[in-house]
Amino acid sequence: MFSSLVKNLKSAREKGFRACVRFGVEKFDPYLNYPIGRLEFLLQVARNEPYFGHFCAAGQGVAAGVHNQLRKQIREANMRRLVFQGCSLPAGNARIVEVGSWAGWSAIVWAKALVDCQQKTGEVVCVDPWVNYLDLTANHTPVYRAMAAATKRDAIVRLFYHNVRAAGHAATVHPFRGSSDRCLPLLRDTTFHLAFIDGDHSYEAVKRDLQNAGRLVAEGGLLCGDDLELQFEDLDEAKLRENLHCDYPFDPKTNQHYHVGVTLAVWEYFGRRVSAWDGLWAMRKVGNSWQPVNLPPA
Numbered sequence: 001m002f003s004s005l006v007k008n009l010k011s012a013r014e015k016g017f018r019a020c021v022r023f024g025v026e027k028f029d030p031y032l033n034y035p036i037g038r039l040e041f042l043l044q045v046a047r048n049e050p051y052f053g054h055f056c057a058a059g060q061g062v063a064a065g066v067h068n069q070l071r072k073q074i075r076e077a078n079m080r081r082l083v084f085q086g087c088s089l090p091a092g093n094a095r096i097v098e099v100g101s102w103a104g105w106s107a108i109v110w111a112k113a114l115v116d117c118q119q120k121t122g123e124v125v126c127v128d129p130w131v132n133y134l135d136l137t138a139n140h141t142p143v144y145r146a147m148a149a150a151t152k153r154d155a156i157v158r159l160f161y162h163n164v165r166a167a168g169h170a171a172t173v174h175p176f177r178g179s180s181d182r183c184l185p186l187l188r189d190t191t192f193h194l195a196f197i198d199g200d201h202s203y204e205a206v207k208r209d210l211q212n213a214g215r216l217v218a219e220g221g222l223l224c225g226d227d228l229e230l231q232f233e234d235l236d237e238a239k240l241r242e243n244l245h246c247d248y249p250f251d252p253k254t255n256q257h258y259h260v261g262v263t264l265a266v267w268e269y270f271g272r273r274v275s276a277w278d279g280l281w282a283m284r285k286v287g288n289s290w291q292p293v294n295l296p297p298a
C-alpha cells in the first residue's frame, strides 16, 4: 500500500504540478464523498460541457485519464483508427453497437469518429441497463463503491444524457436501456460495422456478449472491446482460474492487475491471441473467421 502510494506519487511528480493535484484528488475524493468532483460536475453542467471527472465515477477506467491524460489520448486515437478501418462506408451510414456506456465517454468518441470519416447518417447504439452490477464484497476499491453509488436515483444515466447532448451527438447516439443479454438478441444480424464490448466484465457475461455481438458484425466489420490488459498466453492458467470470482485481480507473474473474465472469455471465443493496444482489442470478420487487425500508425 505504502510503496504503491510512493510509486504513484513519483509518477505524478514526473508529470508536473497539475498531475500531482489530480493525484491527490483521486486518492482522497472517494473518502470525502466527492465534494471537489461534485463542484466540478456542477460547473461543467452549468457551462453545458461534458463531464468525465470523479463524481459518479464518470471517468472510470481509462476514460478517467485522471492522472494519465496521455494514456487517454492514445486510447481515443486507437478507437478512432478502428472506426476508420471498419466504418468508412461509401454510403456514409455505418453503424456501431456498444455494450456498456456508463457516462458516455466511449460513445462520444465513436460518434465523433463517425462524423470525421464522413458517416453522415451513421449511428451509435448504446446498450446499458445503468443499474448496479458490481459485487462490492469481491471488489473493494473506491471506484467500485463510487460506481455503485452513481446508479442510485439514475444519476449516471442522467449524466450520460447530459454528456452526449453537451458533446453535440444526441442525434447519432441512441441509448437502448437494458442488459446486453436482453437487448442484443433484438438487433438484426450482420447490420453493424463495429461492435464494442465494455459491459459486465465477469467471465460468463463477456462470453455471452461476444457470442451475441459477434453475430451482429457485418462482413469486414470489427468486433472489439476494452480491458484486455493481459492475454491468456501471458498468464498461469491455474492462477487465472483461481481468480475468476474477482473483477480485477493482481497477477504476480506479470506484476499487474487485469480483468480476468475478459482474458478468459476472449481467449475461448477466438481461440488465439487477438490484436490489442493497451487493453483495447479488436478482430475483423472475414467470412466465417476472425482475423487480426493492423492499425496504421497515428
Ligand SMILES: C[S@@+](CC[C@H](N)C(=O)[O-])C[C@H]1O[C@@H](n2cnc3c(N)ncnc32)[C@H](O)[C@@H]1O
Residues within 6 Å of the ligand: 061, 063, 099, 100, 101, 102, 103, 104, 105, 106, 107, 127, 128, 129, 130, 131, 133, 178, 179, 180, 181, 198, 199, 200, 205
Ligand atoms: C466499464 S463501464 C463502460 C465504460 C464506457 N464504455 C466508456 O469507456 O466510457 C461498464 C458499463 O457496463 C454496463 N453494464 C453492466 N452490466 C451490463 C449488461 N449486462 N449489459 C450491458 N451493459 C452492462 C455498466 O452499467 C457500465 O456502464
